[in-house]
Amino acid sequence: MRKLSLLALSSLLVPQIVWAQPDTQSSYRLLKLDGRVVKWGEPTLGTATELTYGFITEPTQFDDARNCQTTGSLTPILENNKIPESEFLAAATNAFAMWESVSGIRFRKTDHTEVADILIGSDLGNHGWAHADVLSVPSGVEVDTITRGLVCLSTNKVWNVGFGKNENGQDLQYTLTHEIGHAIGLNHASPFGQIMSFNYGEAFADLQQGDIDGVRRLYGMPTLSHNTLATAEQTPLR
Structure with a gap:
């Protein structure tokens, strides 16, 4: 049985979100689909995993998705906003590295999008700012298993x-x-104060304590030292 979630980043609360109760007193919420927590890898809370990610390079339809159903290349976004591909790749690498540096997740970029765990592309439907979609399957044990993000x-x-460049961006x-x-199993937290809060803000650029507590609840502590900044030359999107 497939289970889908509706997730979005917006300047307004998304009314379709079903809020779960906090798992601890810290400001995080685990994503629950059909009332069950979901994560990648071993279906046990606090266990590490390795994931691949890739960038969509051509129009792709995901008929079983609720969000990101019709996706395409990121090139129009970069061209419209005059963003060099190298800067986007550094931003994406840093985004993954932040989660990796505080938890038991290891991320690896792949050019083989047909096997990538997490796919990133443009939203050809243009619904809001940004979205995530998670596909999971029942595991029969403690938590269900995410199979695609x-x-x-x-x-x-x-x-x-970067911050402060355009108040409309x-x-x-x-x-x-x-x-x-979202793609690794975290829900929206409080209105403000965490990266996973549902309101966008530029008061901080790093993961906050609730974000860290949440990802560690799912994947445990980091087991190796990680770089948190993209300093190496990046391979192209396509």
Whole structure:
């Protein structure tokens, strides 16, 4: 049985979200589909996993998705906002690295999108700013298993790399970090104060304590040292 979630990053509360009760007193919420927590890898809370991610390069239809159903290349977003591909790749690498640096998740970029766990592309439907979609299957044990994550960005919004560049735009790294959080099993937290809060803001660029507590609840503590900044030359999107 497939289970889908409706997740979005917006300047307004998304009314379709069904809020779960906090798992601890810290400001995080685990994503629950059909009342069950979902995560990648071993279906046990606190266990590490390795994931791949890739970038969609051509129009792709996901008929079993609620969000990001019709996706495409990120090129129009970069061209419309005059963002060099290298800057976008650095922002995406940093977004994944932030989650990796504080938890037991390891991420690896792949050019083979047909096997990537998490796919990132443009939202050809242009519904809001950005969305994530999670597909999971029952595990029969403690939690259900995520089998696919989608992240999509609107082509008709203003995007920046960095804060304070355009009051009508949103920072790509912050937005990607938020949506990746959904794709790995985190729900919206409080209105403000965490990367996973449902309101966009530029008061901070790093994961906050609730974000860290949430991802560690799912995947445990980091087991290796990680770089948190993209300093190496990045392979192209396509």
